[in-house]
Amino acid sequence: MIRPAHVSPDGTRWSRWWETVREDYTLAVLTLGGVVAVAWLAPFAVYRAVTGNWLAAANDTILSLVLGWAAWHAWRTGNTRWPGWVMALAIVAGIWAIGVAAQFAALFWAYPGVLMMFFLVPAPAAALLGIAAVLGAAGLSWRELGGTGGLPFFVITNVLTGVFGYVVSQQAQARIARWQTLSFVDPLTGVGNRRLMSVELAQACARPGSAGTLAVLDLDHFKSINDRHGHDAGDAVLRDFAMAVQSALRKTDRLYRVGGEEFVVWLPQGDRAAAAAVLERVRSVVRGQVRVAGEAVTFSAGVSAHVAGEPWEVCIARADQALYRAKRAGRDRVLWPTVDEGLPARV
Numbered sequence: 001m002i003r004p005a006h007v008s009p010d011g012t013r014w015s016r017w018w019e020t021v022r023e024d025y026t027l028a029v030l031t032l033g034g035v036v037a038v039a040w041l042a043p044f045a046v047y048r049a050v051t052g053n054w055l056a057a058a059n060d061t062i063l064s065l066v067l068g069w070a071a072w073h074a075w076r077t078g079n080t081r082w083p084g085w086v087m088a089l090a091i092v093a094g095i096w097a098i099g100v101a102a103q104f105a106a107l108f109w110a111y112p113g114v115l116m117m118f119f120l121v122p123a124p125a126a127a128l129l130g131i132a133a134v135l136g137a138a139g140l141s142w143r144e145l146g147g148t149g150g151l152p153f154f155v156i157t158n159v160l161t162g163v164f165g166y167v168v169s170q171q172a173q174a175r176i177a178r179w180q181t182l183s184f185v186d187p188l189t190g191v192g193n194r195r196l197m198s199v200e201l202a203q204a205c206a207r208p209g210s211a212g213t214l215a216v217l218d219l220d221h222f223k224s225i226n227d228r229h230g231h232d233a234g235d236a237v238l239r240d241f242a243m244a245v246q247s248a249l250r251k252t253d254r255l256y257r258v259g260g261e262e263f264v265v266w267l268p269q270g271d272r273a274a275a276a277a278v279l280e281r282v283r284s285v286v287r288g289q290v291r292v293a294g295e296a297v298t299f300s301a302g303v304s305a306h307v308a309g310e311p312w313e314v315c316i317a318r319a320d321q322a323l324y325r326a327k328r329a330g331r332d333r334v335l336w337p338t339v340d341e342g343l344p345a346r347v
């Protein structure tokens with residue numbers, strides 16, 4: 001999911017962490033798993049080793065390392081997808097291990113485990129993993145459960161826990177999807193808006209050794225299109241333009257609408273020749289597909305390579321200057337920054 005860099009840059013480090021956890025429930029559950037690993041499983045591993053129960057000590061050690069790694073990795077990279085899978089599988093293994101250990105009281109761990117899975121992996125996978133975990137644990141601790149006497153209670157209460165997890169996680173996901181659409185998508189064209197651009201570019205440009213090329217595209221004489229053909233025709237041009245640009249871009253490229261008739265394209269490669277080829281393709285597709293009353297619609301663009309380590313705002317300012325030059329030079333062209341405008345040394 002999209003995680004706003006940090007919703008409020010103010011506040012203490014703890015308050016920012018708390019805010020980040022509240023924003024992303026998968027990260028919250030991964031963190032919880034990490035806390036359980038460090039505060040509960042790791043001390044238990046030591047205790048088991050001291051009391052000579054080497055098998056249980058090894059099991060608790062491996063489990064606490066895997067859970068701890070998943071939480072740490074998610075925090076470090078901002079990616080919760082793979083850590084979520086790793087933690088969900090570790091939970092299944094942990095619940096089975098409880099079955100092998102055959103301790104009745106330890107079976108209570110199945111409930112939070114089943115619940116957590118719905119917040120770590122997609123619902124169908126969580127349901128399958130939950131069933132596998134519970135049936136495995138039930139089969140392995142058949143005697144502790146009291147055989148057929150205890151089995152239905154164990155299974156039914158776990159199924160109820162899973163259903164609860166499913167309902168709550170689906171509701172949360174639906175709300176998050178709606179919130180993301182409202183916050184990050186331009187309603188007219190369906191492409192990302194300025195807010196999404198600032199979140200994604202901040203993340204892309206913060207990656208060590210990041211390379212990329214940024215272009216600011218501005219439709220030419222758009223006011224005149226509105227004045228001559230009406231606002232609705234202007235809206236249709238904006239929609240057609242976004243669609244045409246999108247169709248000319250590669251899957252990894254990003255398009256944002258950042259103002260009335262102003263768009264930003266981010267190409268995640270710094271190679272100038274490749275970027276120039278993509279923008280040339282964009283120009284020819286727009287020329288062929290975007291028309292108003294039979295007239296071709298054109299755009300001007302300023303393009304700049306992103307210099308590793310610089311904030312995206314610096315790169316966009318350079319592209320903006322080249323755009324103004326393109327407008328002054330007669331429009332319908334793509335220009336790169338000059339040395340005066342801060343042309344990056346490596347392009």
Ligand SMILES: Nc1nc2c(ncn2[C@@H]2O[C@H](COP(=O)(O)OP(=O)(O)OP(=O)(O)O)[C@@H](O)[C@H]2O)c(=O)[nH]1
Pocket residue numbers: 188218219220221222223224226230231232233234235238259260261327331
């Ligand atoms: N139809 C429509 N028009 C919009 C929208 N947002 C901004 N505009 C119009 O876009 C026009 C932008 O005009 P200018 O900034 O003068 O730019 P321009 O006419 O394209 O001139 P150049 O950029 O110099 O080529 C204004 O008339 C705005 O009212 C929108 O969502 N829909």
